[in-house]
Amino acid sequence: MTLPESRVLLVVGTRPEVIKMAPVLGALRERCPALETRSVFTGQHTTLVESVAAAFDFSPDYDLAIMREDQSIYDVVTSASKGVADVIRDYRPNLLLVQGDTATVFAAALAGYLEQVPLGHVEAGLRTRDKFSPWPEEGFRRLTDAITDLYFAPTARAGGLLQSENVPAEKVYVTGNTVVDALTYVAEQELPIKNPTVRGFLESLSEDHQGILVTAHRRESFGEPLDRVFSAIRRLVEEHPSAHVIFPVHPNPNVYGPAHQALESVDRVLLTEPLDYVDTIGVMQRVRLILTDSGGIQEEAPTFGVPVLVMRDVTERPEGIEAGVAQLVGxxxxxxxxxxxKTLSRPPLKIRANPYGDGQAGVRIADIVHSFLTGAPRFTKDWIGGEPVRP
Known part of the structure; x- marks a missing residue:
């Protein structure tokens, strides 16, 4: 029997966290009515989150509004941890849920630990084994996993890494990645691209043209690495007359200014403001190739059979590389x-099962949370993985 004090608190702070936690929040509220579930938004991202919140009908119960101009990571961690701690003392949850590897995730995990609230970590177990790449994400996720109680590993590899770090097997659950749930939900609606500039750019492409999506925002790439990326973009449009590049530029000054200075006048390169999630999915469905340093796009692109060139030296998501849909290019x-x-000269990838999930991760996580809090038996089983994607 469910105890009246069975309360769950989800904490998110950035656009990827909202996207990846929306399926969990939805499943908890739809399938576990005996549990009271509330959500906290720290405000680590602001404008980038608005369109995502609308797409998933996300309306937080608590908005900490921590974002300040020119604040440091120290400021984010301090403000978020204090704000989450205040909510915990008011709401008194029996379980705290976080997702990923941001400053919000670490701050919330720390607050939960100090308030002695059990912690569930969605997307636990990702590792590069280099604490400075990606920075600070690799450190945040390792520190969070050190104080986690329920480990929701997105893949069998991530679950195995956790067990190799002496996490008890009975605390590790392989669920698939919730981003596939979110992606499937949006893609099935077949919504048009709303951004008129991007829509017109794509509609102008003939069958002989090849659209390329570029995203770049990692802190470790600021400076010379990004300058090299921009030079590579100039070269690719020079060497490939059929290539047309769409680059939604991140608002961070370390990306925005250098990107416009290097690429604004380059023919067949469209620089645009960040796209909302629905438009991002729409663009991914229509391009031939993606160049990115994003973790989420590495997980999303296999659903559409779009090859990804990962502009990083290491990745915590090697499943896509092993499946043949991604390649590390630095x-x-x-x-x-x-x-x-080489990629443009090959036939397009065939769309097959996504190696990161099957679209049911949110349901599995809600089921595990319900079982943990109530003692009821699980009705779902761990995810056993998808069929490899090959060219």
Missing amino acids: TEIGRISDAVT
Whole structure:
């Protein structure tokens, strides 16, 4: 029998967290009515979150509004941890849920630990084994996993890494990645691209043209690495007359200014403001290739059979590389250029099962949470993985 004090608190702070926690929040509220579930939004991202919140009908119960101009990571962690701690003392949850590896995740996990609230970590177990790459995400997720009670690993590999770090097997659950749930929900609606500039750009492409989506925002790439990426983009449009690049530029000054200075006048390169989630999915469905340093896009693109060139030296998501849908290219100009040429010369990938999930991760996580809090038996089983994607 469910105890009256069975309360769950989800904490999110950035656009990816809202996207990946929306399926969990939805499943908890739809399938576990005996549990009281509330959500906290720290405000680590602001404008980037608005369209995502609308797409998933996300309306937090608590908005900490921590964002301040020119604040540091120290400021984010301090403000978020104090704000979450205040909510915990008021709401007194029996379980705290966080997702991923942001400053919000670590701050909330720390607050929960100090308030002695059990912690569930969605997307636990991702590792590069280099604490400074990606920075600070690798450190945040390792520190969070050190004080977690329920580990929701997105893949069998992530679950195995947790067990290799002496996490008890009975605390590790392989659920699939919730981003596939979110992606499937949006893609099935077949919504049109709302951004008129991007829509017109794509509609102008003939069958002989090849659209390329570029995203870049990682802190470790600021400066010279990003300058090399921009040079590689200039080279690829020079070497491939059929290539047309769409680059939604992140508002961070370390990206926005250098990107416009390097690429604003380059023919067949469209620089645009960040796209909302629905438009991002729409663009991914229509391009031939993606160049990115994003973790989420590495997980999303296999659903559409779009190859991904990962502009990083290491990735915590090797499943896509093993499946043949992604390739590490770093930020060196020649390496990126060569990879683009080889990829565009190959036949498009066939759409097959996504190696990161099956669209049921949110349901599995809600089921596990319900079982943990009530003692009821689970009705779902752990995810056993998808069929490899091959060219």
